[in-house]
Amino acid sequence: EAQVTQNPRYLITVTGKKLTVTCSQNMNHEYMSWYRQDPGLGLRQIYYSMNVEVTDKGDVPEGYKVSRKEKRNFPLILESPSPNQTSLYFCASSLNWERSNSPLHFGNGTRLTVT
């Protein structure tokens, strides 16, 4: 089944403790992206990757890192999480983002709480 898989689904951690949220897609998609969803703010893009070893900042990149060493994986790294990073995170991928009608496929989300 074609899908975007995020792990974990739920995560509670403490301020300053490094964590990684994994994202994997099995559709051979070139483009991958991370979003955070907050009440009243909709979805905001954190980072994106056009292909392997090509990443760039989105609208809210502060406090996050990403890497794209393989086509299928795009982990989100929080080196020193803070309470304002408590949010619902989504990974998404697309076959070829430069094609205008290529939609995003989303994972089921990771709900992160930082205390």
Add this chain to the structure above:
Amino acid sequence: AQSVTQLGSHVSVSEGALVLLRCNYSSSVPPYLFWYVQYPNQGLQLLLKYTSAATLVKGINGFEAEFKKSETSFHLTKPSAHMSDAAEYFCAVRLNSGGSNYKLTFGKGTLLTVNP
């Protein structure tokens, strides 16, 4: 700059009634427009997309949307609501931002409640 405005953060309808979720965009060039739906505890999934081929776009689950350039709108409709339509709906606009991102900007979402 592009932006998306969804009018009404919460819409409530009765089962069988018309569903109308409003979306207006601002863009200096013709945009590509999408509607996504998010069911509880799930990610977003594509309902439909407009890419200039036809102004009336049909999507999944009986939804459709009409692109009106003069009104800069892309409202989502369904003739008869079903209980299973209860979800949050997001309008999104995309255009070439000038870089390689082809930025996709989401509205803040509209929560649809369907009453029996």
